[in-house]
Amino acid sequence: MEGRDPKSEEPVHFDTHPDRYKHWRIESPPEYEGAVARLVMNVPEDGGLRPGYILKLNSYDLGVDIELADALQRIRFERPAVKAIEIRSGKDRIFCSGANIYMLGSSTHAFKVNFCKFTNETRLYLEEMSADSGISSVAALNGTASGGGYELAISCDEIVLPDDGSSAVSLPEAPLLGVLPGTGGLTRLVDKRKIRRDLADTFSTLAEGVRGKRAVEWGLVDEAPPKPQFEGAVKKRLQAMASRSRRKPFKPMELLPIEAKRSSTGAEYKYVSLTLDPKARTGTLTVRAPEGAEPKTPAELTTAGCSAWAVRAFRELDDALLDLRFNHPTIGTIALETRGDPARVLAVDAMLASNLDDGLVREVVLHMKRVCKRLDVTARSFFALVEPGSCFAGSLLELALGADRTYMKDSEDEPVTIALSQLNAGALPMGNGLSRLQSRFLREPERVTRALETKGPIDTKTALALGLVTFAPDDIDWDDEIRIAFEERASLSPDAMTGMEASLRFGGPETLETKIFGRLSAWQNWIFVRPNAVGEKGALSLYGQPERPEFDWRRT
């Protein structure tokens, strides 16, 4: 099945704008006076990101999800008045029928996995908006929500389904396609909505799904009013959400297009560079510190807009990570580097940390958090390199703490330092709910405090003693040791590295989020390479054809 995705050579780009959306509309229904954004999904059948499949019945591909992710981001920054989101379909009788099967069937394994990862991230963003930003959401199912359609609905806080005798919710992946509801579906059934496992089992094998009152009884939806009361029920929930929201007001920050010079060997942004060595299967991802004056107050941040370093650098980093995932699949080992004046990074962090109750600052820090989490679940090996001229300080130190290893030069001639800021103390948590420092020091939690209490620049020997870096080669050994580390890593099985990193990066507690990426996705990935799904006679391959799948019946 490898190598089959049509036009796989063409790079995917993630930067978009509502003016260019093909699949979604952001409406502002006047009756809510700006407090509610309505996201309307209306996928044109010929609107696929790549040729070769038709997006019937509001099914989606990566292009549809890129727009949804963009819409959520813009609501955060550009529409501070929004306190609740309604998600509905622009079509009659169908809310959304999930990921397009023919798109999946014609994609490589690597693309399928990365597609699911991105859609999972976007659905988690909906939940983060509710938990951290005071923007709750209602899935207004004006029609059937099946597969990924129901997985989108279950990512919202509340679900309303009309009891009209036909609209249903369903997860037909297992019975119809021989795969899993892997965009969080199974996990959210039992861990978010806490549906009884036997009912969840029945629901997940019932291709036709569940309607009306039974859907409410089983906990699959929150309300199933008769059709005439449907709009009123949705409205009531949105109004309640808006009125209990504690979202802080702020002036909108427009998200301007991300400027990048892209080539086959990387991308160059203002604050970020991605430089690839395809032959060695390695790359370098560099983030630069601010160069000039940065906002000293939330008001100045508003004026600076998205050109402020804290926004721009992290938007660029996010874009570079997605570029790496989708457009450079063979680059397995990445050097994480930073360049510039750590004091400038720390000044930005200090401003943000002392204004976390400001609405805009809050969104900026949450965005940083999401980008750092994107790094955590990117299936590439990351080695941070701390050298003279680097600025692994505060928010940028999170990159080193998120790396699989950190090498810090022990130089006699030039100073090499790292530094912590208030943002390392919990403002940028991982998916497991812990800070990267806490995740690092599960064995000796007192080291978290010791690190946070260490003020000012930390030299190599101290960093090593504090446990903040892995290795500290000296000037003489540095070049060889780094070269060998990258060569060795890049020589190992990419699958083994992915499975190993997924296991080692998330020690400690589990959350809905880590369960989705670490557990559900792993089972889905397994199934996605099994002949029972993707073989010539597999259920996913044969979907829509008259032929029945043929299974190897051995259970594993």
Next chain:
Amino acid sequence: MEGRDPKSEEPVHFDTHPDRYKHWRIESPPEYEGAVARLVMNVPEDGGLRPGYILKLNSYDLGVDIELADALQRIRFERPAVKAIEIRSGKDRIFCSGANIYMLGSSTHAFKVNFCKFTNETRLYLEEMSADSGISSVAALNGTASGGGYELAISCDEIVLPDDGSSAVSLPEAPLLGVLPGTGGLTRLVDKRKIRRDLADTFSTLAEGVRGKRAVEWGLVDEAPPKPQFEGAVKKRLQAMASRSRRKPFKPMELLPIEAKRSSTGAEYKYVSLTLDPKARTGTLTVRAPEGAEPKTPAELTTAGCSAWAVRAFRELDDALLDLRFNHPTIGTIALETRGDPARVLAVDAMLASNLDDGLVREVVLHMKRVCKRLDVTARSFFALVEPGSCFAGSLLELALGADRTYMKDSEDEPVTIALSQLNAGALPMGNGLSRLQSRFLREPERVTRALETKGPIDTKTALALGLVTFAPDDIDWDDEIRIAFEERASLSPDAMTGMEASLRFGGPETLETKIFGRLSAWQNWIFVRPNAVGEKGALSLYGQPERPEFDWRRT
């Protein structure tokens, strides 16, 4: 790779005895006066369970692990004086080199996965002995422990490694074989020993491993004394364990051989029947209630020995589950049934529940717990059928609560009931640390109390209202509904069912145990079907040959 395991037609049997061990010796070193059992692993090269591979360097196959599991079980029941276990090698300079690679390379995917599951269960038993039975363990590494050898060591409470310049601990699976340390290795590194993730990353890619002081510094072992002090250090730890153990004394209970009439369509035991329908790919697993008088006191239990129902029925059930896993891979859907007088089951439960502070009773209940957990992680669909004449009461109700669904007949003519006992209140927890009732009612925890407060027989309508059963077809519908349920389930992709059940059975909190089965094993299973490991040019396939593996470098 499917279908390649040599002599895969020959069934595997799990019942053994120290007199027949080929690979392990249980010693009782006199200096500890019976408080320490020494398990000595000395695998003969030609002692493989199946032909086609040589068990070099104390590497193991399923046969080796069956003996270890048996030894641990016998220490629990037959050697109540034992308060600490020493695990060591009977060979010089090598402790254990892990699962035999040629055995793995020549096995089917289904066998590899089930082999790893069994070895994982056995290692968890070591930890349960320490946590619940007052029997701690020391891995006395009189030589290198690599791969599964180190995974065995890390399952012990403490690890002593001589600092002799050559003995090392290592996890070379990823760098040498392109697979994971999937017998709990990666999970225990970060979650049990809480090793810093960057050090765990380095260790897990370092084929030659780590020795001496560095192994202590990184937290990989607890102590690395010079060779002459090695035995003294081990002894000191064992003595300390034995002296702080709170194991209650009791009279030994000898575990007699399990009696079974086995055939290609199942197995017949005294209290358990396994009946298979290979054509339909379904089976029925029936557990019968006690028939005569059962022990009313711990003293009577001692006299009854392993013929007591509470021991014998659950040993037989355990054996039947393993038979199903290894010898009947295509039987995907199992009816769980019970037959007999529920009052007799409840009487046994009452005796056990009111004597949980008795040493022997404690072991009997812990054994029941382990067998129920074996059911939870068995990759088959289980539907419990509650009918007239069944006895889903107390400890046997756990089978229905552990099933994927429960059908209870709503009969006008004959009484159909279930019942709870004190043992449903937490004495038989799942791997996630919750009782099956708690796992069932994550959404409405008050239902746990409501169910436990319902005394006496519970009829079908009440059971349905309490949420204890899934469906309650009446006499007229029963046959058709059950037939259709089994036919439908048995028609679905076995892989999708495995992934779905692994996701739905364990809602709520995660533990080391659920992380191993739900997360690490899923990644390992994925890697076990990837060409980078098991393809013709894969690392696992080419191990030991001069040819280098060829990888598809795309990261997923």
